[in-house]
Amino acid sequence: MNSSQTLQQLESARNLALGDGRYYPTIIPGVLPIIGVHANAPLEIRRWGADFLAETFASPTWSLDSKETSCLSVLPTLKDYLDTSEDTGVIKSAVQAAACIYPLVYRHTISDPSDSHNWQTMGAIKSNILRRMDTAPPGVRICCVKFVQQVVLVETPAVVDPRRPDNMDISLTLVPRDHPLISYSLMEAESSGLLDRLLDIIHGEHSDALLITATLNCLGTLLQRRPVVTNRVLQSVLAFNPLKLANSPMTPKNKVMMKSIEKTNKMLLTNYMKRHPESPHNGRIHQHLERISHMRADIFDNNRKRPAPAEPTDGLDAAKRQRLGAVPADSPAAAPPLPSGPISFAQLFTLAPPNSGSTSFDVSVMGHDMILKLLVPLLHSIDQRKLDHAVNLIRGRYQELSKRPPPTAVDAANQATGATADDDEEYEPDFDQIEDAEQIHNKLDNVPPETAPAPVPNAPLAPFKLPQAPPLTEIEIQKYGDGTVRRLFGMMAALDEAPSKATITKPGFNRLAASNYDRDSWLTIICRLATRTSFGLEDPSHGIKSEDMSVSKKGDFSIADTIREALLNYIIYDWRKRIDVATNWLCEEWYNDRIQQSAYLSSLSQSSSASPSSPLPEPVPQYQKWTLKVLDKILPFVESTDKMLIRFISEIPELDREILKRVGRVADDPDRVQLSVMICQYLLMFRPPVRGIVVDLVEGLWRDNEGAKPFVQKILVKYRPAVLQTENHVKTEGEADGGEVKPAAA
Known part of the structure; x- marks a missing residue:
C-alpha cells in the first residue's frame, strides 16, 4: 500500500x-x-x-x-x-x-x-x-x-477551596x-527555575516578536490560575519595556513588532486588572500603562510631518489686512439681500450667508450660564470697525424694509402656498367665493331634515353584558402566569440599574406600603402578590374568601409559587445586597400565615355553631418552608466574616428548631465556627423567646463539635453550667479509674 x-x-x-x-x-x-x-x-x-x-x-x-x-x-x-x-x-x-x-x-x-x-x-x-x-x-x-x-x-501549588474543589x-x-x-x-524548585526562563525571554532580544507575544500570553494564564506567582510575574512584566526596539532603526518591520508587543503587554495587564479589581498592584499597573502610552505617542507621532499651511482664499494674508485696509471675505459687506415677503427679526439681523454653520446652530442647547460666560469675552474681542459696518448694514436693511408697501391678502396667500411672480402673471382670479369642505358640512348640519324621524318609544334599554371569556387551559395559565412574573422582575431589573432618587415617604405605621413607583414599592407589590394571590383580605365582613382558583391555581401550576421561586432566584443572584428583600418577603409570609390560621379557626367555630356555613380549607404554612429554602441557598456562599447572616437571622419574624439547625450546620466548617457562635450570642441577647432553643443548639455544638468548644464554653457557663459540671465529673471519674472514662448517667 x-x-x-x-x-x-x-x-x-x-x-x-x-x-x-x-x-x-x-x-x-x-x-x-x-x-x-x-x-x-x-x-x-x-x-x-x-x-x-x-x-x-x-x-x-x-x-x-x-x-x-x-x-x-x-x-x-x-x-x-x-x-x-x-x-x-x-x-x-x-x-x-x-x-x-x-x-x-x-x-x-x-x-x-x-x-x-x-x-x-x-x-x-x-x-x-x-x-x-x-x-x-x-x-x-x-x-x-x-x-x-x-x-x-x-x-506549582494551587489555591484550593475545600468547599468547591476543582478536579x-x-x-x-x-x-x-x-x-x-x-x-x-524538587518539583517546586524546577517550576521556579522554568518560570525564570520564561521571564528571561521577555527581557532578552526583541528581534522575535512572535516569541515574546507567545510568552506574554502564557504569563496571562499563570496569573489567572496560579496566584502564588503573581508578584514575580507582575514585577517582571512591569519592568519590561515593550518599546525597546525604538533605539534601533525605525524600519517598518520594527514598527510592526513594537506595536504587536505593546498591544499584547497592554492586554495582559488590563485583563489582570479586570479580573482583580481590588488588587494592590493595580495602581502600579495603571501608572505603567500611562507611561507606555506616552512613550508610544512620542515615538510614533513625532515621525509624522506637519500639514502644509492653508493659503488665503481671498489673496490677502491675515497679517497684511490691517495695513492695506482690505475687507475680509467673511465681513458683513458680503451679507445676503433680504428675501421678499414678511421678514422676521432673525432674518433682519442675520448677516451671515444662508449656508453657513452659524445660521443652523441652536443657541438654546447651551445653558444660560454658559452664554453669559461667553458673551462678555466675545464682545470685547469684536473689531470696532467691523461692528460699525455691520450696524450700518442693518440700518440700511431696516430703512429698505420700512419703504416696502404693506402686503396684501393675495401676497400672503402666495407666500403661504409658495407661488412665484410668474404664477401671478398667469393667474386669472375667480371672484366667486369658494367654500371649502368644512364650511359645506357645517351648512348641511344646520339644514332641517326633509322628513321627521319616527319618535323613539320611551322604553328602558336592555342590559348589556359582555360574553364570558372561554376558560383557560392549564398550559395557557402557566404560559400567561410565567410571562407576567417575568415582566414583574424585568421591571425590578430596570429599577436596580436606574439611579436611585430621593423620595419623600410619610413616616409612621399609617403610611402606604407602595405609594411611589420606586424599587421598594415594586418589591412590596411582588411580595404581596406572592403571599396573597388566593386570599381576599379586603372584605373583613365576609372573612377570608377564596378567589377564583381557575386564575390563581389550576392543576399543578400556582402563580404564588411561581412568584416565590422567581423572588428566591432574584435574592440569591446578589444576596448580600438584597438581604432586605428576603426579610420583607418572609415577614409578609409570616403575617399571611397568621391571618390565614386565624380565619381558619374562626370558620371552624362558625361551622360548629348554628350557622350552616362550611369551614375554609386548612391553610398550608409557607413561612418556614421558604425561610429554609433561602437559608439553604445562601449558606454555601457565606464567608466567615459575613455579618449579613447575623442580620438576616435577627430580623426574620420567627425562629424555630429547624431554622436554628441550619445555623448549627454553619459550624461544620472550621472557618465558620465563630460566625455560628456569634449568631447564637446575638439571639441570646436580643431574642429571649428563643433562648431555650439556642441554648440547646449551643449544647449540641459542645457535645458534637470539638472545634466549637472554646467558643461556646462562656455561653454554657452562663446559661447551662450543669453541662460543664457533668463533663468535668465524668473526666474526674475516668482519671480515678485509671484513664477509662465512664459514661455519665442519664
Whole structure:
C-alpha cells in the first residue's frame, strides 16, 4: 500500500473521531503502529501522526480519564519523534502533544506510584524539549514555551477551596509529601527555575516578536490560575519595556513588532486588572500603562510631518489686512439681500450667508450660564470697525424694509402656498367665493331634515353584558402566569440599574406600603402578590374568601409559587445586597400565615355553631418552608466574616428548631465556627423567646463539635453550667479509674 492510500485511510479515521470523541480510545491503538518511527513510516505519515496526536489530546470532546488511560501508549512514539526526527513540523506537533499529555502523566503517577517506567519516559521527553528551547527555530521555540507553561502550572501549588474543589486543575497540591517518584521540593524548585526562563525571554532580544507575544500570553494564564506567582510575574512584566526596539532603526518591520508587543503587554495587564479589581498592584499597573502610552505617542507621532499651511482664499494674508485696509471675505459687506415677503427679526439681523454653520446652530442647547460666560469675552474681542459696518448694514436693511408697501391678502396667500411672480402673471382670479369642505358640512348640519324621524318609544334599554371569556387551559395559565412574573422582575431589573432618587415617604405605621413607583414599592407589590394571590383580605365582613382558583391555581401550576421561586432566584443572584428583600418577603409570609390560621379557626367555630356555613380549607404554612429554602441557598456562599447572616437571622419574624439547625450546620466548617457562635450570642441577647432553643443548639455544638468548644464554653457557663459540671465529673471519674472514662448517667 502506497503512502497516499495510507494517508487516505488515516484521514477517514481522523474524520470519524472528529465527529464523535468516543472513538479516540479505539482509533489511537490502531494508528500508532502505522505512524511510528520504527515502522519506517514516510515523512508525510509521520507529520500526519504528530499532528493527529497533538489534535487528539487537545480535543475537549472526550473525557480526561480516557485521555489519561490512552496517553501512556503514546509516550514511546513521542519520544522517538523527538529523538530521531529533524523535521520542524514533526517536532512542533510532538511538543504540542507533550504539553497536553504532561499533566495527564503527572496525575497518573500521583495515583500509581509503582509506574516508574512511564514517568521516566515523560522525564526524557521533558529534558529533550527543554534542551531545544534556546536553540531551536522560532516555531519550535514557541511550542516549547507552551510546554514550559504547562510544566509550571502542574508543578506549582494551587489555591484550593475545600468547599468547591476543582478536579480538573492538576497542580503540586495533589502530590503527597512522601511520594516515592515525585519529590515535592524538587518539583517546586524546577517550576521556579522554568518560570525564570520564561521571564528571561521577555527581557532578552526583541528581534522575535512572535516569541515574546507567545510568552506574554502564557504569563496571562499563570496569573489567572496560579496566584502564588503573581508578584514575580507582575514585577517582571512591569519592568519590561515593550518599546525597546525604538533605539534601533525605525524600519517598518520594527514598527510592526513594537506595536504587536505593546498591544499584547497592554492586554495582559488590563485583563489582570479586570479580573482583580481590588488588587494592590493595580495602581502600579495603571501608572505603567500611562507611561507606555506616552512613550508610544512620542515615538510614533513625532515621525509624522506637519500639514502644509492653508493659503488665503481671498489673496490677502491675515497679517497684511490691517495695513492695506482690505475687507475680509467673511465681513458683513458680503451679507445676503433680504428675501421678499414678511421678514422676521432673525432674518433682519442675520448677516451671515444662508449656508453657513452659524445660521443652523441652536443657541438654546447651551445653558444660560454658559452664554453669559461667553458673551462678555466675545464682545470685547469684536473689531470696532467691523461692528460699525455691520450696524450700518442693518440700518440700511431696516430703512429698505420700512419703504416696502404693506402686503396684501393675495401676497400672503402666495407666500403661504409658495407661488412665484410668474404664477401671478398667469393667474386669472375667480371672484366667486369658494367654500371649502368644512364650511359645506357645517351648512348641511344646520339644514332641517326633509322628513321627521319616527319618535323613539320611551322604553328602558336592555342590559348589556359582555360574553364570558372561554376558560383557560392549564398550559395557557402557566404560559400567561410565567410571562407576567417575568415582566414583574424585568421591571425590578430596570429599577436596580436606574439611579436611585430621593423620595419623600410619610413616616409612621399609617403610611402606604407602595405609594411611589420606586424599587421598594415594586418589591412590596411582588411580595404581596406572592403571599396573597388566593386570599381576599379586603372584605373583613365576609372573612377570608377564596378567589377564583381557575386564575390563581389550576392543576399543578400556582402563580404564588411561581412568584416565590422567581423572588428566591432574584435574592440569591446578589444576596448580600438584597438581604432586605428576603426579610420583607418572609415577614409578609409570616403575617399571611397568621391571618390565614386565624380565619381558619374562626370558620371552624362558625361551622360548629348554628350557622350552616362550611369551614375554609386548612391553610398550608409557607413561612418556614421558604425561610429554609433561602437559608439553604445562601449558606454555601457565606464567608466567615459575613455579618449579613447575623442580620438576616435577627430580623426574620420567627425562629424555630429547624431554622436554628441550619445555623448549627454553619459550624461544620472550621472557618465558620465563630460566625455560628456569634449568631447564637446575638439571639441570646436580643431574642429571649428563643433562648431555650439556642441554648440547646449551643449544647449540641459542645457535645458534637470539638472545634466549637472554646467558643461556646462562656455561653454554657452562663446559661447551662450543669453541662460543664457533668463533663468535668465524668473526666474526674475516668482519671480515678485509671484513664477509662465512664459514661455519665442519664
